[in-house]
Amino acid sequence: QVQLVESGGGSVQAGGSLRLSCATTGLLGRDGYVGWFRQVSGKEREGVATIYNGRGATYYAASVKGRFTISQDNANGTVYLQMNNLKPEDTAMYYCAAERYPGDKLRARDFGYWGQGTQVTVFS
Numbered sequence: 001q002v003q004l005v006e007s008g009g010g011s012v013q014a015g016g017s018l019r020l021s022c023a024t025t026g027l028l029g030r031d032g033y034v035g036w037f038r039q040v041s042g043k044e045r046e047g048v049a050t051i052y053n054g055r056g057a058t059y060y061a062a063s064v065k066g067r068f069t070i071s072q073d074n075a076n077g078t079v080y081l082q083m084n085n086l087k088p089e090d091t092a093m094y095y096c097a098a099e100r101y102p103g104d105k106l107r108a109r110d111f112g113y114w115g116q117g118t119q120v121t122v123f124s
Contacts, residue, residue: 001026002113004096009118020081022096032100034079037108038092047106059105086122093117
């Protein structure tokens with residue numbers, strides 16, 4: 001059974017940094033993708049960044065490229081999202097998700113396993 005638990009959210013001033021962690025258990029073996037998504041109330045959940053568990057290939061939304069970095073520690077089954085130069089528009093609930101072979105690596109509906117989310121608030 002796949003379980004995902006996010007941590008690391010909080011409140012930060014614009015320009016600051018946060019690192020989110022996604023602890024994974026029962027994951028997808030050597031194949032599979034783990035992604036970070038975010039959602040603001042009343043809006044669709046959007047893909048932020050995804051990493052391929054096997055070879056470490058990464059995918060980023062244009063809005064975060066150059067500011068966010070996704071990485072993984074296979075030894076402890078944790079996926080990280082380092083967020084730098086945060087902006088107020090990055091404020092959202094951030095979710096970790098996993099899927100073996102998502103059709104679109106940044107599309108929420110292509111991922112079947114989800115964590116409970118962690119709130120990120122960026123104030124100006």
